[in-house]
Amino acid sequence: MAKETFNGWVGKDLSSADGNLVWEAFTPKAWEETDVDIEVTHCGMCGTDLHTLKGGWHEPEFPYVVGHEIVGRAVRVGSQVTGIKVGDRVGVGAQSDSCLDCNLCKTDNESYCPNNFVQTYDMRHKNGDRSMGGYADHARVPGHFAINLTPYPNVSSEILAPMLCGGVTMFSPLKRYGAGPGKKVGIIGFGGLGHFGVMFAKALGAEAVVISRSRSKEDDAFKLGATKFIATKDEPDWATKYEKTLDLILNTVDSTDMPLQEYLGLLAPMGTLVQLGAPDGNLPGFNVFSLLMTNRNLTGTCIGSRKEIREMLQLVNDQGLKTWANPFPMSQVNEAIKAFNRSEARYRIVLVNEKHLQQDN
Structure with a gap:
């Protein structure tokens, strides 16, 4: 059986950080009934994306797709996932997996899991498959780290995405x-x-x-x-x-x-x-x-837990807080990267996947 593929902006070498991502098919992690597939509508551009592509902290394992401020619609939900149904607006931040069994994971400190902390891209899931990010049409993540965004109706996806990291x-x-x-x-x-x-x-x-x-x-x-x-x-x-x-x-x-x-x-x-x-x-x-x-x-400190993300979004929803977002069509991601490198984000670039916006909240 052929492996399933998604389409996205793939980093293939260190020059990717200069605005040389390539649109092509890539292989997401193998589907498990604990997973959620997201039709991506928005993805924030984080400095970590470009720092990782240029090998700033470790040697990248090319090819892969960056992007860990992902918002979109759940289009496939595994039978073991709770709290999310097909059609829900969902998001995922910089972490997409952990061991879920250690004391830190059990006390809402999974972002410090010492056993199996998995970033949303350029790492490996428990099954050994690569984690792939959200500069793409679709993203597949373990459902435990997919956040249902239904409780925050006052926050647009463009404003919300950069807050996830x-x-x-x-x-x-x-x-x-x-x-x-x-x-x-x-x-x-x-x-x-x-x-x-x-x-x-x-x-x-x-x-x-x-x-x-x-x-x-x-x-x-x-x-x-x-x-x-x-x-x-x-x-x-x-x-x-x-x-x-x-x-x-x-x-x-x-x-x-x-x-x-x-x-x-x-x-x-x-x-x-x-x-x-x-x-x-x-x-x-x-x-x-x-x-x-x-x-x-x-x-x-490093990123934040799912509990902290929800608490933050409730504050944002209730007080009407807004990211200073600078939107770019996802089709122009390489131009967005160049703008980021010129310090023109002022203050967060958000990639907008316009083909998926028809039903976005």
């Missing part, structure tokens, strides 16, 4: 580390992740302070609800001027030469810096007394 990557640490009324949250880097950080910090009742090299995005930050904008290039004394003023910092910067020592100094005693940006190399060193004498915390 970029959004929850910021929402998760804000919730885990106490962002709320009376707290001051620093967001280092105002881009695809940072704009979500400001949006969600404000929605949770915290004060959002943006830290960036220049003031080029200052107006946008204030429009999203930031109360202060620190431009480090324009304020040489920023590290001392704002020392010990922040309760929580989310650092989206992925540079190996960031001023980490100075960032830590911005934390009030018992504050927490959460590292989100993932450099190709090691973080710079810092003086341990930055932690010892203040009980500051330095940690990191």
